[in-house]
Amino acid sequence: MNDLWKKITRLSIRSLSIIGLSKNAGKTTVCHALVQELKDHLRLGLVSIGVDGEERDHWSGLPKPPIYVSTGNIVATANTLFDQQAGNWEVLCHTGIHSILGEIYLAKAKQDTYIKLAGIPTLSGIQKVLSQMDRWGVDLVLVDGAYDRRVSASPGVTDASVLVVGASMGHSLQKIAAKVEETLHLFRLPACEDEKVHLFMQKAIEENCLYAKSSERWKALSYSSLLPMTQSEISSLSKYEGLIVSGALTDHNLRALLQKSPHLHIYVPDATHLFVSLATLRQFYRSGGKINVLKSINLLFLAINPVSPDGFSFNHEELKERLTPICSPLPIVNLVRE
């Protein structure tokens, strides 16, 4: 962790998303630790993605914590939140993006403080904020990704990600290990380097349709995505050699494809488009199928939090030991202990 800033600089990482694998995984603590680790070396920006805004988390009922901000950090949050501590901020610009709590502004902290981050509801909003942060000289933006908004880990949004695994995910080590394994498998899917596939993925996105390959030729299909297709329509896709899906690929879709034991090679833009379980995926592989992403996700480390807000906790060493073979060589860090 001590040399994290060097790694970030070396890899030219300009934005880093913090992804929780469950509610109350401990993202805020990770964010706090990252600010402390990096503040003396990099000009930091902080932003949150999601449709939040309530005082309390609607799922756990716990108060939403403010985020620690160090002097000179640039924060994107709602105007009303800056106004509540008027003396602490230098307002830099407005964004035209609206959150539940008001319009999102960018401001620089005049002293160390804590502030709540109002979630930016859209991907285009996050991209706009990232480019504005860049204009204001931010070296690295920490993107607090809301639970189930894995989209902020998309390589199209942030350059790298930190995965946060907390005891709040479940009281069984086995369950946690399985979830981590599944996520890591998807995040580590190999990136396809075939230029042709990249070209047709671009076309699929622009034309909003699926592309399929037969006899070495790619052609556009009349479907915009797998979502509106019936089971039998999806299973009929098994006749192709390749399939480019620019939208989501679900477990349901994959099971439909399995009905005709395909030798299909599926391409998705990145792992955030995959909503599939490891079990189905393994079955798909066994039947001869393959899945590739076009861009892989750059995971920096896995942060573990053995304590759940409901009072339950794992033994820190035991949790780490259980996850090490699954994660290796990805570093596992307990930011509270290390």
Added chain:
Amino acid sequence: MMWIDEKSKQDLQLDQLLLRFQPWTPMGKKAKEKLTPFLPGQESDWQQLLEEQEVIQSHLVRYPKQVAQLESILQQIPDVEDLILQLESGYVPSLTEWFQIKQFLWYSRAWARLLTEMEIDNSFYFNKVEIETCANLLQHLNPSHPLRSTFSIADEYDPALKAARENRAHLEREKLCERESRAQIIEEQLQVRRNRFGEWIAIRGSQQEKKMLQINDLQLIRETTYDRYFELKPSKQQEKIEHELDQLNEKIARLEQKVLNQLAKTFRSAIPFFRYAHQKITHFDLQWARIRAAESWHGSKPTYSERHLEIQEGFHPLMAEKLREWNIEFMPIQVSIKSGVTVIIGPNMGGKTAALKTIGVNVALAQFGFFVPAKSCCLPLFPWIKSIIGDGQDWEKGLSSFGAEIARLTLCFQKTGPGLLLLDEIGRGTNPIEGSSISEAVTQYLMNKEFFSIHVTHYREVLHVKGVQGYRVAGLQTLPNYNGNSTQEMIQQLHKHMDYRLLPLRVTDTIPQQAIRIAELLGLPQAIISQAKQRLKSEVGLIDGTETKTGPSSD
């Protein structure tokens, strides 16, 4: 009274055309929604507005490099109208609201500077005094050098605030040092380092836990099944500092609020400047947006004429563009219309409705302050404009369409003053004998009104009305041969052969009768065509291809 109703706007495709009228500022966008036409009595204001556009346009052409900057500046000026209104009623703006006010001043100044650079007369923006006022107000929101676009409650606003903040920073450092020295002692004692959050963690039941529990300076803050977390107890010294910090923070918050209150007081006296700047920016923004819109139809400046509506080479931009897609050129129209009824007569597909829409759109755009789609256009300012124009689909609705048309026409008759009334084929929704009678009677009735009425028809009976002025569509001079083309191709052929010019009607003029031939070319079965020719022959004693001699009755 409404100047133009929704149905007439639809007929003329006015809203569709005004989509090209896009101001950049939020104020301009708001003003666009409340756009009102120039009315009789406002002739000189109207002409001045148009002349201004001429002037601005000439500068924009001379300074193309500045145009992109000007666009970006206007897009960034925030709308502070509501905020200024609140300020006037005693409200003190918040931090981000002061930022908005500063942005308004910042970009207003940049806008004025750019217009100076473009040598635009300062009557369009600020004079020297106003530029100075803007600079002074900016200074108030930027008490220290250099001038920045950002805003914060800077130390320079109040020496007492500066001193209090410095004191707070000093106390915080002192608190940190005091904690750090105590923490280091404990770290030595325990041989355990704190985590990054300043906590010591001990495994339950371990020796470390026992030691930590025995240290007076430590307190247990939380525990899990496996671990216990300790942190420093606040010392007397620390409690004292905390107490001082609390008091200091309260004092700082009061002083910060005082700064904002003082700013509000200062800015309240500058409200007239904000109103003036708001109005000037909005006006410029709308003018430039009008220029850009009119450039898309190569508009020319309309001029005032007390008695005549005269259009040279007028066209409807949307219809012309549509025709261009089919490789057909829109034939510009040329008309001179005075008070009373003007009849435009001609064959089906002869472009009569297009002519009517062209006249309507030229008048509407002119009165909304735009350059018009014509080589030249002079007009009086009409107190109202109304159209009754159907489309092909209305014909199929038969009686319901006829009923709606008559209902709208009846409403028109209640209007007074020299408004512009555009009528398309009154009576066409019913049988031809009654239709032509209605058409003629309506024309006769309108002769007694002070309206400028234009009636498009193919019923030549309207020409019998005494005093009526007239135009005829030149029509098909040569008829294309039918050689089995598709209907679509045939329509295109007809468009190519049709002479859409409007020619003034003279007593000796003849009206071509080409409907049966057109129907034949479009593929109506030969049996029907023969029947129709026979009937026409027996009814009027004329054969296909001959012409009916007619013309407007002389006064």
